[in-house]
Amino acid sequence: xxxxxxxxxxxxxxxxKVDGNQATIGITDxxxxxxxxxxxxxxxxxGEELTAGKTFGSVESVKxxxxxxxxxxxxxxxxxxxxxxxxxxxxSDAHGSWMLRIQLKDAGEVSKLLSSDDYDKYVKEEGGQ
Amino acid sequence: xxxxxxxxxxxxKTALNAVHRKMGAKMVDFxxxxxxxxxxxxxxxxxxxRTGVGVFDVSHMGDILIRGPQSLPAVQHISxxxxxxxxxxxxxxSALLYPEGTFxxxxxxxxxxxxxxLLVINAxxxxxxxxxxxxxxxxxxxxxxxxxxxxxxxxxxxxKAVDVLRKLTNVDLTPIKNYWFTYGTVCGLPNTMIARTxxxxxxxxxxxxxSDEPTSERVWYxxxxxxxxxxxxxxxxxxxxxxxxxxxxxxxxxxISDTINVWEADLGRYCKMEKGNxxxxxxxxxxxxxxxxxxxxxxxxxxxxxxxxxxxVFSEAGGQIGEITSGSPAxxxxxxxxxxxxxxxxxxxxxxxxxxxxxxxxxxxxxxxxFYKRPKKEK
Numbered sequence: 019x020x021x022x023x024x025x026x027x028x029x030x031x032x033x034x035k036v037d038g039n040q041a042t043i044g045i046t047d048x049x050x051x052x053x054x055x056x057x058x059x060x061x062x063x064x065g066e067e068l069t070a071g072k073t074f075g076s077v078e079s080v081k082x083x084x085x086x087x088x089x090x091x092x093x094x095x096x097x098x099x100x101x102x103x104x105x106x107x108x109x110s111d112a113h114g115s116w117m118l119r120i121q122l123k124d125a126g127e128v129s130k131l132l133s134s135d136d137y138d139k140y141v142k143e144e145g146g147q
Numbered sequence: 148x149x150x151x152x153x154x155x156x157x158x159x160k161t162a163l164n165a166v167h168r169k170m171g172a173k174m175v176d177f178x179x180x181x182x183x184x185x186x187x188x189x190x191x192x193x194x195x196x197r198t199g200v201g202v203f204d205v206s207h208m209g210d211i212l213i214r215g216p217q218s219l220p221a222v223q224h225i226s227x228x229x230x231x232x233x234x235x236x237x238x239x240x241s242a243l244l245y246p247e248g249t250f251x252x253x254x255x256x257x258x259x260x261x262x263x264x265l266l267v268i269n270a271x272x273x274x275x276x277x278x279x280x281x282x283x284x285x286x287x288x289x290x291x292x293x294x295x296x297x298x299x300x301x302x303x304x305x306x307k308a309v310d311v312l313r314k315l316t317n318v319d320l321t322p323i324k325n326y327w328f329t330y331g332t333v334c335g336l337p338n339t340m341i342a343r344t345x346x347x348x349x350x351x352x353x354x355x356x357x358s359d360e361p362t363s364e365r366v367w368y369x370x371x372x373x374x375x376x377x378x379x380x381x382x383x384x385x386x387x388x389x390x391x392x393x394x395x396x397x398x399x400x401x402x403i404s405d406t407i408n409v410w411e412a413d414l415g416r417y418c419k420m421e422k423g424n425x426x427x428x429x430x431x432x433x434x435x436x437x438x439x440x441x442x443x444x445x446x447x448x449x450x451x452x453x454x455x456x457x458x459x460v461f462s463e464a465g466g467q468i469g470e471i472t473s474g475s476p477a478x479x480x481x482x483x484x485x486x487x488x489x490x491x492x493x494x495x496x497x498x499x500x501x502x503x504x505x506x507x508x509x510x511x512x513x514x515x516x517x518f519y520k521r522p523k524k525e526k
Contacts, residue, residue, distance in 0.1 A: 055190045057476045080189045080476050081385050
């Protein structure tokens with residue numbers, strides 16, 4: 019699987035894509051694959067504040083629940099409503115299925131995250147591939 | 148006892164382990180076994196079994212043969228159902244109990260002949276069961292042999308299972324009733340045991356073939372080949388779990404265990420108190436008089452949220468009343484369902500309870516079970 023080079027990644031398998039002083043957040047293809055069929059995504063409301071490294075919601079597959087961790091701090095400006103009725107989109111296109119958009123508090127937080135190459139290495143070690 | 152010798156270190160493997168890996172299954176540690184949890188996806192596999200056909204490698208299940216002139220009294224002594232009612236070629240659901248009336252394991256007892264009974268037991272409890280059975284049949288003139296490693300067990304399940312198996316055997320499958328079995332040639336293997344049993348709530352068969360890898364692989368691929376026109380999918384333990392949950396079939400370590408008794412587990416219909424003495428009977432008699440403290444109920448989530456294994460259950464008034472034993476989204480029913488132990492006063496159909504889903508209390512309702520019952524159709 020290829021991880022987009024213009025995204026950054028957490029060790030908890032979220033991705034973040036910066037767009038000016040805003041950013042979109044989702045989970046990686048590796049994460050969706052290990053979860054299996056996703057049936058439920060629980061997200062914060064617009065206006066809530068995320069804190070880098072803290073949980074902001076959860077994603078559930080038939081067999082497991084996984085917490086979502088904020089890659090960066092900031093206020094939620096939009097959530098992807100379509101995931102409420104079609105959470106399986108994350109399985110078919112994890113890197114295209116953003117969950118929420120935030121107003122970045124500190125762009126410096128993002129540069130500390132893993133690059134696509136580093137994340138690729140990380141999951142290969144974790145998955146023993 | 149190659150090829151699946153039971154060792155103390157590392158995960159055990161069925162004869163089809165290499166095939167599962169080659170076919171891209173996601174593998175997990177299940178009770179010490181390296182087993183496929185899913186292939187193409189849990190929901191697709193679950194739906195294949197409900198609407199078409201799926202095949203599972205369930206060779207991790209154990210098999211104990213009880214043989215000898217006193218095999219019937221031995222089986223009667225160690226299991227709660229009435230094996231004297233079985234005809235040769237017939238099987239039934241039963242359980243091995245501790246003197247406390249709690250579960251050693253649940254089993255399918257097959258009557259092979261007047262002096263031969265085959266007990267199919269769970270994977271995670273194999274050693275415990277074998278030791279327990281051997282110890283408790285000692286006073287009877289019979290042997291208990293552990294045949295677990297000699298069989299590869301394949302479960303072909305779903306409304307089209309009969310059509311798939313028909314292509315692979317000379318046996319007329321139509322007269323085989325649910326929970327009966329016969330022997331015949333399957334994929335060229337003579338005297339193969341063919342049982343109309345399963346753990347999915349659907350029609351289907353379980354076949355028992357030699358556990359050497361070449362034979363196991365050949366039959367696996369022949370089943371998949373015969374099933375292609377019916378859309379057969381290889382299925383993993385993930386779908387096996389959601390299928391059995393929709394049908395309210397117990398799973399050891401969840402709905403039944405060494406701390407839960409037969410009445411609590413709502414399995415009284417398989418427990419024949421009138422058949423005479425058996426291990427656990429006395430305690431069950433007492434427990435019946437004392438009354439139930441908790442009972443297994445089905446829950447359906449009515450607010451957004453999924454109740455899962457070991458989530459706490461609360462009354463509307465606020466106190467904790469129990470715990471979920473198995474909970475999951477139900478792929479066919481498209482509801483979030485769970486089994487839970489609650490005090491009898493909360494077991495009435497329609498009772499509202501609250502399930503603690505992480506920090507939130509989510510409303511659920513006691514519903515009638517099984518959640519799913521397969522439609523009746525003519526043979």
